[in-house]
Amino acid sequence: MSTTPSFTVALRTYEKPVESVAAVIEAAGGFPTLGPDTRVFIKPNVVTWTRATDFPKWGVITTSRVVEDVVRALRDAGAGQITIGEGLVTVDPREKGLAEAAFSALGYFTLAERYGVRVVDVFQRPFREVPVADGISLKFNRDALESDLIVDLPVLKTHAQTVVSLGIKNLKGLIDMASRKRCHSPDPRWDLHRMVAALPSGLPPVFTVIDGIFSNERGPAFDGTLHRMNVLAASRDLLSADLVGARLLGYRPDQVPHLVHAARAAGRPLDLSDIRLVGEDLENLARPHAHTFPYTQDGSLPAVMEKMGIRGLSYRKYDDTLCTYCSMLNGLILTAVARAWSGSPWDDVEVLTGKAMEPTPGKKHTILLGKCMSRAHKDDPRIAHAIPVPGCPPRPTRIAEAFREAGIPVDASILEAWALFPGRFLKKYAGVEGFDEAFFRIG
Secondary structure (H helix, E strand, O other), X not given: OOOOOOEEEEEEEOOOOOHHHHHHHHHOOOOOOOOOOOEEEEEEOOOOOOOOOOOOOOOOOOOHHHHHHHHHHHHHOOOOEEEEEEOOOOOOOOOOOHHHHHHHHOOHHHHHHHHOOEEEEHHHOOEEEEEEEOOEEEEEEHHHHOOOEEEEEOEEEEEOOOEEEOHHHHHHXXXXXXXXXXXOOOOHHHOHHHHHHHOOOXXXXXXXXXXXXXXXXXXXXXXXXXXXXXXXXXEOOHHHHHHHHHHXXXXXXXXXXXXXXXXXXXXXXXXXXOEEEEEOOHHHHOOOOOOOOOEOOOOOOEHHHHHHOOOOEEEOOOOOOOOHHHHHHHHHXXXXXXXXXXXXXXXOEEXXXXXXXXXXXXXXXXXXXXXXXXXXXXXXXXXXXXXXXXOOOOOHHHHHHHHHHOOOOXXXXXXXXXXXXXXXXXXXXXXXXXXXXXXXXXX
16 A cells, blocks of 8 residues: 655755745745744854965855855744854864854855854854763764754765765764764674764754755765766655665665665655655656775775786775764875885785774784774784874875875975865866856855
């Protein structure tokens, strides 16, 4: 016997400012009743920022176009108290004022003047501990917790660790740094996927608008492959939005571990059978996106390095325990190592990252990147020559010294110029039709 679907997800092609976002919100059933005293917290996806260079934002950061259009829709629906908030990170946790610089460049302060919204850096606001499951608690931003409605604005992207990064994953930007690190636990009972699935627990109702004007293949950052997709998805139900969002990216929900956990916890099917799709056809809008960076079959080296002929190095594929700071450094380190290659085999070096990797006996040199690996294996008897690189994250100069100690002549200046690294990817999209910076400005 067929049943009437309990949830609605609206799909629409992005065509016009204001109108397209308003239409997809209305098709999804609209916002719940809002009034002058209703507190709404808007959560865009601002992964990171740098003041040193321009960099690709398409498919990385929620477009300012969608943010403004959602603010307008909320005002039109009667919302009186609107806050925009995000907790973005960078390679150097000591850097001050980065969120303010990002919010200014993205036009959020213009929105504050124009619509009377408040703009907050999550890390500069109080947190409150919230139980999320079975004795596990995380600290969430109080502004979001004390709101009546969260409007979640993820970018349509795949993710190298979580397969997709959509509405549920976007909520990770509301927790403090210690909680984020805890999400990358080596405990298989509470791995990254289960922790991400638990993020909505204890939060106010969430209305999701997935910004797929641009998408990101192998995200979440600027080193993925960025596409112009012109897709919007909206739902009053967070999980439903993500189940459909995964399909837009070419994945069945059962291929996304945190969605499997979330659906199981909610007693929901993964086949979309309890979801009513309205608007445009899902299959016509979907486009397959790879999520993981290619490595050798044994996972010991990035495929591009194998193609270069690099020998004498094992730089293992990242796992789910590699947390935010070290993850942001990883691509830069690989770039510096690749540039150090001159054709002569290196001296049997192994690089370990994250919290769970074990050393391979017989390697001559083992670089332990980050505080977690350094603590775990600096005195490991299986390691002939341990080179710990402590720090959370480790400092670029110390990383370069460690590789040189292992016989790999990494240029420290490449690592020290980490703030310029995102700009290297910009030229790939220069002159490409549809990749317009205006989407990230408020006119």
